[in-house]
Amino acid sequence: MNLLRNDALEGAQARRRAQIPDATVARLPLYLRALSELADRGVTTCSSEHVATAAGVSSANVRKDLSHLGSYGTRGVGYDVHQLRDRIAETIGQTQNWKVIIVGAGHLGSALAAYQGFGTRGITIAAVVDEDPALVGSTLGPNTIESVDNLAALVKEHNILIGIIATPPAGAQPVADQLVAAGVTSILNFAPTLVHVPDGVDVRQVDVAVELQILAYHEQRKASSADSGGDE
Amino acid sequence: MNLLRNDALEGAQARRRAQIPDATVARLPLYLRALSELADRGVTTCSSEHVATAAGVSSANVRKDLSHLGSYGTRGVGYDVHQLRDRIAETIGQTQNWKVIIVGAGHLGSALAAYQGFGTRGITIAAVVDEDPALVGSTLGPNTIESVDNLAALVKEHNILIGIIATPPAGAQPVADQLVAAGVTSILNFAPTLVHVPDGVDVRQVDVAVELQILAYHEQRKASSADSGGDE
DNA sequence: AGGAGTTAGAGAACCCGTTCACAAAATCGT
DNA sequence: ACGATTTTGTGAACGGGTTCTCTAACTCCT
Structure with missing residues (x-):
C-alpha cells in the first residue's frame, strides 16, 4: 500500500493516479456544485474562503482537499472558477455520463x-x-x-x-x-x-x-440537558 | 472539555449523561434494527460478533460502541437481546414518539x-x-x-x-x-x-x-486502474 | 519600484475513531 | 473443584482527517 512506485517520474501523473481520501471525495461534489453556481453567476475567480462558505466547510479544509488533486490556484489571488470546476469534474468522472x-x-x-x-x-x-x-x-x-x-x-x-x-x-x-x-x-x-x-x-x-433517529438522539440530549442544567 | 467533573460520584449517571461519539450514535440505530430482528426471531442472547455481522461492522467496534452506553453484557455469554435493545432504544430516544x-x-x-x-x-x-x-x-x-x-x-x-x-x-x-x-x-x-x-x-x-457522484468516482477509478494495469 | 495586503500550499500538531491485544469474568465439561 | 473455552470490556497502538501555522507567491496601491 505504501509502496513508492517510481514517483520521481512525474508529479502530475502520480497525483492523478493517487488515491484521494474518502472524506475529500465526498466533498468534491459539493465544491463542484458551488463552483458551478459561481460560474453561472459570472464569477471568474474565487478564494478557498469563498468555496468554503458555499460548501459549508473550513477554508483550510478546502485547500487541503484541492491539494490532493494537484489543482493550481494562484497565491494572493485564488482559483480560476472554470478551471477548478473542470478539474474537479474530471477528477470525479463527471466528464462522462x-x-x-x-x-x-x-x-x-x-x-x-x-x-x-x-x-x-x-x-x-x-x-x-x-x-x-x-x-x-x-x-x-x-x-x-x-x-x-x-x-x-x-x-x-x-x-x-x-x-x-x-x-x-x-x-x-x-x-x-x-x-x-x-x-x-x-x-x-x-x-x-x-x-x-x-x-x-x-x-x-x-x-x-x-437519519431521523440520529436527529432524535440529539433532540433528546437537548431536552435532557435543558431541564437538568445543561452540561455543555 | 477534558475537565473531570466529580466523576467518582456515580459511574452510571455519568455515563448516561456523557457525550456519545457521533460515529457511535450513527451506528446505534443499526444495532437496534439488528436486535429487533433477533428478538422477533425469538433469539434471547447474542454475542458482539452476531450484532457485528448483522450490522456490517467489526465486533470490536460493536463492543467499543456499546461500552459508551455502559451496557452490561456478560463475559463468556454475550448480551441479552431484549435488555440491550431496550437500552439502545432508550439511549437514542426511541421510547418516545x-x-x-x-x-x-x-x-x-x-x-x-x-x-x-x-x-x-x-x-x-x-x-x-x-x-x-x-x-x-x-x-x-x-x-x-x-x-x-x-x-x-x-x-x-x-x-x-x-x-x-x-x-x-x-x-x-x-x-x-x-x-x-x-x-x-x-x-x-x-x-x-x-x-x-x-x-x-x-x-x-x-x-x-x-451519493451517486461518489460511486461514479470509484467506478472511474476501477475503470482506469483496469486498463492501465491496476495499481491496487 | 517597493511595501502592504492577500491567499494558496505544505508541514506539524492535534483530535477522533478504529483496530488490536489482553485481562477479567462467566459457562461448561470432566 | 478446576481447567478449558468463550466473550466482554478496556487500555494501547494505529491511522485518517482536520485544524493550525507559517512560508512563498501574487496583486494593488503609493
Whole structure:
C-alpha cells in the first residue's frame, strides 16, 4: 500500500493516479456544485474562503482537499472558477455520463426517477424496473417501467455500472445479487437492510429512518440537558 | 472539555449523561434494527460478533460502541437481546414518539410520507405541507396536505421538533428559516443546498446525486486502474 | 519600484475513531 | 473443584482527517 512506485517520474501523473481520501471525495461534489453556481453567476475567480462558505466547510479544509488533486490556484489571488470546476469534474468522472438503473418503482423509485438535477451532475436514469406486472409499461418521466426479468439485459444493453435499490427490505439482497451478476459494480441502497456484495463492488447506504433517529438522539440530549442544567 | 467533573460520584449517571461519539450514535440505530430482528426471531442472547455481522461492522467496534452506553453484557455469554435493545432504544430516544413535519409534497415528499417503517422506529409524520394550492387538501396516506402557511401553527400544535425539507433547492433556505422560527431544532434536508441555521439547530443533509457522484468516482477509478494495469 | 495586503500550499500538531491485544469474568465439561 | 473455552470490556497502538501555522507567491496601491 505504501509502496513508492517510481514517483520521481512525474508529479502530475502520480497525483492523478493517487488515491484521494474518502472524506475529500465526498466533498468534491459539493465544491463542484458551488463552483458551478459561481460560474453561472459570472464569477471568474474565487478564494478557498469563498468555496468554503458555499460548501459549508473550513477554508483550510478546502485547500487541503484541492491539494490532493494537484489543482493550481494562484497565491494572493485564488482559483480560476472554470478551471477548478473542470478539474474537479474530471477528477470525479463527471466528464462522462453515468447510466444508472433503478430497481423498484414504488414511491421512492418514482421520486428518484422524477428527480431533476441528475442530468447536470453527469447521471442518467437509463432504466427503471419493478417486479409488479401491474406497474410494467407505465411511464415515469422519460422512462418506461420494465419487468425486473429484463434487469440483466437492460444493464448490458446500456452498459450500466451503477444500480439503485428502491425496493422493500426483503427484496434488497436478491436484487443486489442480480445487479452484481449482471455486471453492476456500484450500488446505492435505499432499503433499510445490509446487502452483501463481493469484493470490488461498492455499496452506499441511505436510510432516512436512521437519519431521523440520529436527529432524535440529539433532540433528546437537548431536552435532557435543558431541564437538568445543561452540561455543555 | 477534558475537565473531570466529580466523576467518582456515580459511574452510571455519568455515563448516561456523557457525550456519545457521533460515529457511535450513527451506528446505534443499526444495532437496534439488528436486535429487533433477533428478538422477533425469538433469539434471547447474542454475542458482539452476531450484532457485528448483522450490522456490517467489526465486533470490536460493536463492543467499543456499546461500552459508551455502559451496557452490561456478560463475559463468556454475550448480551441479552431484549435488555440491550431496550437500552439502545432508550439511549437514542426511541421510547418516545418523535413527530416530524414534511415540507414539500412533491415526488420525494410523497414518497417519504408513504414510507412504511417510520412507525417501528419511533417516528410519526405529523404533518405534510406544500406551497402549491393545487396540492393542499389531497391525502397522502394518513395525512392531508396542508398549506405551508400553516407551518408554524402545525409545528406548535403537534409539538414538532424535527422537520424534513423536501422542496426544490430554492425553497430550502426560506423553509428552514420558517421551521426554525416555529421552534424546530432538527432538520433533515433533501434539497441539494446548504442551509444556514442558528446554533443549537442540527441539520443533516441527504443528497442522492452526491451519493451517486461518489460511486461514479470509484467506478472511474476501477475503470482506469483496469486498463492501465491496476495499481491496487 | 517597493511595501502592504492577500491567499494558496505544505508541514506539524492535534483530535477522533478504529483496530488490536489482553485481562477479567462467566459457562461448561470432566 | 478446576481447567478449558468463550466473550466482554478496556487500555494501547494505529491511522485518517482536520485544524493550525507559517512560508512563498501574487496583486494593488503609493
